[in-house]
Amino acid sequence: MSSFLSKTIDxxxxxxxxxxxxxGSDARTWEAARQALDQKxxxxxxxxxxxxxxxxxxxxxxxxxxxATADFKDELAAALxxxxxxxxxTREMADELILExxxxxxxxxxxxxADGAVAGAINSTSAVxxxxxxxxxxxxxxxLVSSYFIMDVPDCEYGAGGVFLFSDCGLVENPDAEALSxxxxxxxxxxxxxxxxxxQVALLSYSxxxxxxxxxxxxxxxxxxxxxxxxxxxALDGELQLDAAIVEAIGKSKAPESPVAGKxxxxxxxxxxxxxxxxxxxxxLAKAEAYGPIxxxxxxxxxxLSRGCSADDILGVIAITAVQAADA
Numbered sequence: 458m459s460s461f462l463s464k465t466i467d468x469x470x471x472x473x474x475x476x477x478x479x480x481g482s483d484a485r486t487w488e489a490a491r492q493a494l495d496q497k498x499x500x501x502x503x504x505x506x507x508x509x510x511x512x513x514x515x516x517x518x519x520x521x522x523x524x525a526t527a528d529f530k531d532e533l534a535a536a537l538x539x540x541x542x543x544x545x546x547t548r549e550m551a552d553e554l555i556l557e558x559x560x561x562x563x564x565x566x567x568x569x570x571a572d573g574a575v576a577g578a579i580n581s582t583s584a585v586x587x588x589x590x591x592x593x594x595x596x597x598x599x600x601l602v603s604s605y606f607i608m609d610v611p612d613c614e615y616g617a618g619g620v621f622l623f624s625d626c627g628l629v630e631n632p633d634a635e636a637l638s639x640x641x642x643x644x645x646x647x648x649x650x651x652x653x654x655x656x657q658v659a660l661l662s663y664s665x666x667x668x669x670x671x672x673x674x675x676x677x678x679x680x681x682x683x684x685x686x687x688x689x690x691x692a693l694d695g696e697l698q699l700d701a702a703i704v705e706a707i708g709k710s711k712a713p714e715s716p717v718a719g720k721x722x723x724x725x726x727x728x729x730x731x732x733x734x735x736x737x738x739x740x741x742l743a744k745a746e747a748y749g750p751i752x753x754x755x756x757x758x759x760x761x762l763s764r765g766c767s768a769d770d771i772l773g774v775i776a777i778t779a780v781q782a783a784d785a
Contacts, residue, residue: 459746461609461620462773465651469498469776472783474572476775477565479558481505481521483578487514489771494518498772499779502571504558524561533564540567540592559588566757567592572782575774577762582627582750585761593756601639604628604761605647606736606749607777613743615703616722622648622656623724623739626732627750627761637680638687641725643753645691648723650784651777659702659721660684660695661731665711668698677727692716699724748773751781758782 476493480486481503490501491514502520510516524530531552537560538551546554554560559580565571576585586602595602605624613619624644625632632640637660645656660681664674674696681695694717701711701718708719726732740747748770750761758781760774 459609459611460618461607461652462746462748462776465773465776465780466496466498468783469779470496472779473500474779474782475500475502475570476778476782477502477504477562477571477574478771478775479504479562479574479576480578480580481509481558484511484514485578485766485768485771487511487516487519488768489775490519491515492768492772493775496772498776501775502565504561522561524556524558527561529570530555530561533561533568536568537564537592557588559584560592563588563592563759566759573758573760573778575760575762575771575778577760578764578766578771581764582761585759586628586752586755589752589755589759593759595754596756599639599643599754601632601636601643602628602752602754603640603643604750604752605644606747607651607751608736608739609746609748610739610743611745617652617654620652621722621724622652623726623732623736624753625729626726626736628729628752630729632680632728634676634679634683637676637725637727638683641680641684641693641723642688642691644723644725645688645693647751647753651780652722654722655692656723657717657721658684658691658693658723658725659697659717660693660725660727661699661702662696662727663698664696665698665701666696666715668711673727680725694718695725697721746773748777751777 476499534551534555562574603625604627608621610619648656662677677696700707702721705719712718
């Protein structure tokens with residue numbers, strides 16, 4: 458187990474939060490729930506019909522809820538109707554929608570019956586976030602919901618002992634300069650809350666300090682300027698190439714005046730293409746552990762998973778979600 462995950466699990470244990478897992482039809486969910494319960498990472502509820510429950514998993518201690526027969530189903534449906542009726546939802550529509558595990562789980566969070574939710578092993582990112590945003594909205598003071606991965610790279614001298622935050626790698630496809638600045642600001646806060654070290658934020662490009670010029674580099678330059686104006690207290694700089702951002706000698710050579718160059722631990726990618734490619738390359742070629750995509754900016758912790766995730770990946774996101782809930 459990586460040191461990052463070990464520390465996060467310790468924090469999750471201390472938090473003692475209740476996390477709901479809506480994908481009880483997936484075997485990985487049950488395996489992760491068993492691990493989380495055995496390691497006392499969180500209290501767990503799994504949404505499942507009786508036919509979903511695997512015969513080879515010890516379910517002792519796992520709170521199993523069938524949305525179709527739950528005694529508080531009508532309470533959740535009524536609350537969902539009140540929340541969405543201005544958008545055209547009828548009570549009949551709410552009664553039907555609450556049977557969808559994603560909506561049932563997020564409404565549990567909304568109503569204080571759970572502290573957070575983790576899904577995405579079998580649901581798309583858009584489906585998970587649609588339910589979360591319709592019900593929980595954005596957090597106060599947040600202009601944009603985005604996502605990040607925690608990348609834990611073994612035997613790595615860069616970042617925070619090999620730990621980085623990569624954003625956005627899973628949600629915002631092509632942010633403009635304003636959106637990119639918001640992603641950078643949110644990511645700094647997420648890193649400090651989760652890792653407990655000062656964020657050193659680099660807005661990445663194929664150019665460092667004007668070594669190339671195009672509409673692509675100009676967006677990153679403008680985003681950096683906006684973020685610095687909004688939050689001058691954050692150690693943040695751009696535009697920086699990746700090597701200038703994380704390698705001290707190269708940072709000193711290419712951007713000697715930068716407060717971040719050579720020591721970045723939060724890497725902000727200019728678009729979803731570059732971010733998604735970067736995290737998968739780091740995961741596969743550098744043998745990094747990738748935890749996410751973790752959402753930032755939603756009113757309560759609801760986190761997405763890659764559909765290629767393992768049970769261990771789900772365990773990690775359960776722990777992160779519990780820590781987020783403790784910090785909320």
